[in-house]
Amino acid sequence: MELRRESNVFKILAPVLIIVLLTLLGVVIGFVISRSDDNNRIMHHIYINDIRIGNMDKEQAKLVLSKKYDNNNDNFITIFFDNQKHDFKLADLGITYDLDHTINKALKEGQNQKGVFSKIFKFTYRFRKKVLPLSIRLDEKVFDKIVGELLSEINKEATEAKIEIINDELIIVNGKSGVGFSRDDIKKEVINAVINDIKSIKLFSKQLKPKEINVDELYEEFTGDPVDAHFEVKDNEAVLIAEKYGVTFDKEVARKIIEENREEGKRFTIPVTLIKPKRFQDEIKDYLFRxxxxxxxxxxxxxxxxxxxxxxxxxxxxxxxxxxxxxxxxxxxxxxxxxxxxxxxxxxxxxxxxxxxxxxxxxxxxxxxxxxxxxxxxxxxxxxxxxxxxxxxxxxxxxxxxxxxxxxxxxxxxxxxxxxxxxxxxxxxxxxxxxxxxxxxxxxxxxxxxxxxxxxxxxxxxxxxxxxxxxxxxxxxxxxxxxxxxxxxxxxxxxxxxxxxxxxxxxxxxxxxxxxxxxxxxxxxxxxxxxxxxxxxxxxxxxxxxxxxxxxxxxxxxxxxxxxxxxxxxxxxxx
Structure with missing residues (x-):
């Protein structure tokens, strides 16, 4: 009888306890969510690299980040080109920290969610860490100038193909590969290192190939209609311009010849057809004001x-x-x-x-x-x-x-x-x-x-x-x-x-x-x-x-x- 009476009491109290617990949990969650729903503050557990700026407003976050990322300081990056070590000031490379953009990006984190989903999404940041990269500004002209000067010293550049027309032939001497570093690769690696607060990177030289000969570009550059000798007026003076032969060639024949002559430094020829102009300078030189x-x-x-x-x-x-x-x-x-x-x-x-x-x-x-x-x-x-x-x-x-x-x-x-x-x-x-x-x-x-x-x-x-x-x-x-x-x-x-x-x-x-x-x-x-x-x-x-x-x-x-x-x-x- 006693066991049955206790069982009945439990059956009555259990739902009540569950309701009370759920209510308390709801109150707690609601409180936490309400604290998370402040668009003027960065969400919890947001980091910029290793610096936590979660639950901070814009001014607080900028104060914290500027202690490490201050453009007035001498911020360096070390780059190893194979075994050659070079230290660069970020400012000398045209790189500066953009803390305002970094913080605005952090503030917008989670803002793309709407309604209740936004609240839930923000709430989850109390239990998980999100690391955002640092934003920077790059002056490409400054960067290219500094890196270009360095590469001119350490690179063995590729030799491009030499192409010229002599008589009725297009004479081509294939280019030769070089060894060195690509400016675009350096830029990509440096930017990645700076935004992720990496102070040293190592780059390895690779083969630098000459530009491939493109038949369409070749045709565009070296073919054309003949130009008669003529006079042009420049600064009120009549100047005699010499005649120019027209040039054309068969593209398919050229492609086949180029494909058969891929060896670096090799000399070969492509036959061209010359088109004679109608008027030559020797014929018209005495015509002027005659x-x-x-x-x-x-x-x-x-x-x-x-x-x-x-x-x-x-x-x-x-x-x-x-x-x-x-x-x-x-x-x-x-x-x-x-x-x-x-x-x-x-x-x-x-x-x-x-x-x-x-x-x-x-x-x-x-x-x-x-x-x-x-x-x-x-x-x-x-x-x-x-x-x-x-x-x-x-x-x-x-x-x-x-x-x-x-x-x-x-x-x-x-x-x-x-x-x-x-x-x-x-x-x-x-x-x-x-x-x-x-x-x-x-x-x-x-x-x-x-x-x-x-x-x-x-x-x-x-x-x-x-x-x-x-x-x-x-x-x-x-x-x-x-x-x-x-x-x-x-x-x-x-x-x-x-x-x-x-x-x-x-x-x-x-x-x-x-x-x-x-x-x-x-x-x-x-x-x-x-x-x-x-x-x-x-x-x-x-x-x-x-x-x-x-x-x-x-x-x-x-x-x-x-x-x-x-x-x-x-x-x-x-x-």
Whole structure:
């Protein structure tokens, strides 16, 4: 009876005891887990090499680690190259400790787990040890320099294959192996030693093999199309470049020959096919600037001193300019800014349809003379614009205005050889000659057709400073025109082409006349510049230049024909 009663008591108390124990265990585990669930602390039993930083915050861990891993200390590593011992400061190798990265890495340990699994995972670190490597920084340039200097002393480097083409053979002398240490192997071993706090490592030399001959790389390096002898322009000088034979070979034949000749230091050949160029330097060396492609002259005998200075200064900038095949000439780039600083003077320019004084007057005569020489040379015009008003130094349709920073004159050397611009100024005549190389008897002429004429308007202004009845012309008038231009190309005297150059539109130039109204002033027959018979004062007789006819500006003739408004986009056009 007693045994049965005790058994019943145990049956009643046992579950109660189990529940109590489990509850206590849960409380303990919960407490421990809650202590482990601090993301600002490193988990228990985390080590960096042999230093425990578990349950520390960032500052505590850094303080502990810096006692051993301090970049300010002389930290060494010993490397045995076979039996040669070399000691290096880590700093000299470009290696520094990165404690911040090391600690951040330790803090992140276990953070990739989520929810309850994160708590359990962190809890397990109270019972197991985790060792993390030290983080470092490596300056590869410093490391490679120091190690490279050492290897140059202790290595017997491999000899690479020698390859050259002689006549119709690709001659190869195989390389030879050397003995020594690989820079990449040294780097790998040193990094591993430092992050694991190993102070000494031993490396063993090995065979250093030369680079294997790769047929595809061989083909890429040694084959190619033939290159004709030609001229290249460098620093405004035409340089003769020698011809080069083309080379090719059969890749499969080359692979077989290379495979059969693997012995180190062995000499063997691969047959190649040479491709002859079409043009040799001995043939073309006398072609350079052999011919006059085209030339043109304009006069400025009646120009003012300042205008003449501007013409001659701009002309000198053009003299000697050399363009290679395909090169484009820019007048503004070559001549530069027309400013007093650059030596240009004040002379007459066109401003909003009026003749006034401005810096650089006369420059457009230079660009227009060049334009005509370029036309005569049959070169490609890429940008040209006519003046707003006509000019007297070239025929209608054959002018080219420029304005620095706004309007340019450009052309391209579309020949196979360099060209040179040669300018001279003698007796107030500017001459432009373009030298180059031509092989056909080509003659160029320009044909201009006037499509319409717009008469100019005379504007009178009363002037009390002049005697009554006297009329003084202060600006001569000129008609406006629309002109179509063509380039006529003749070969051996026969027309072979008629090329449309474009349409040039010129506005009429108003004539301005001052009419005298003062009856108290008498006309002096001795006064220069006054026509006593017609009561006319001629400004030209007083030394003031006048225009013969008006002018405008042209960019590309075709573009201008499509967009006539383009002519009116600028106010200043130099004459």
């Amino acid at each position: 011919d006059v492609l085209g030339e043109y002259s304009t006069g400025y005998q009646t120009s003012s001193v300042n205008r003449a200075i501007n013409v001659e200064l701009a002309s000198s900038k053009l003299n000697g300019v050399v363009l290679g095949p395909g090169d484009e000439f820019s007048f503004n780039n070559v001549v530069g800014e027309r400013s007093a600083k650059n030596g240009y003077k004040t002379a007459h320019v066109y401003i909003a349809g009026m003749i006034e004084d401005g810096i650089g007057g006369g420059i457009c005569q230079v660009s227009s003379t060049l334009y005509n020489a370029v036309l005569k040379s049959n070169l490609e015009i890429t940008e040209r614009r006519n003046h707003q008003l006509i000019v007297g130094y070239v025929p209608l349709g054959q002018d080219a205005t420029v304005s620095y920073g706004a309007i340019d004159f450009k052309f391209k050397n579309n020949t196979e050889y360099p060209i040179k611009i040669v300018t001279t100024n003698k007796n107030r005549v500017m001459h432009v000659k373009i030298l180059g190389t031509k092989f056909e008897n080509i003659d160029i002429s320009i044909e201009n057709k006037i499509l319409s004429t717009t008469p100019y308007t005379t504007i009178e202004k009363l002037d009390p400073s002049l005697p009554a009845g006297v009329r003084k012309v202060t600006q001569k008038g000129a008609n406006g025109y629309v002109v179509e231009s063509y380039k006529i190309i003749k070969k051996d005297g026969k027309i072979i082409d008629r090329v449309y150059l474009g349409k040039s539109t010129y506005k009429p130039t108003n004539e301005y006349v001052s009419v005298g109204t003062n009856p108290t002033i008498s006309i002096d027959p001795q006064n220069d510049g006054i026509d006593t018979q017609n009561n006319l004062v001629n400004e030209e007789n007083n030394g003031q230049p006048v225009i013969n006819e008006p002018a405008q500006d042209v960019q590309n003739s075709q573009q201008q024909a499509e967009n006539p408004d383009l002519q009116n986009t600028q106010d200043i056009f130099f004459e």
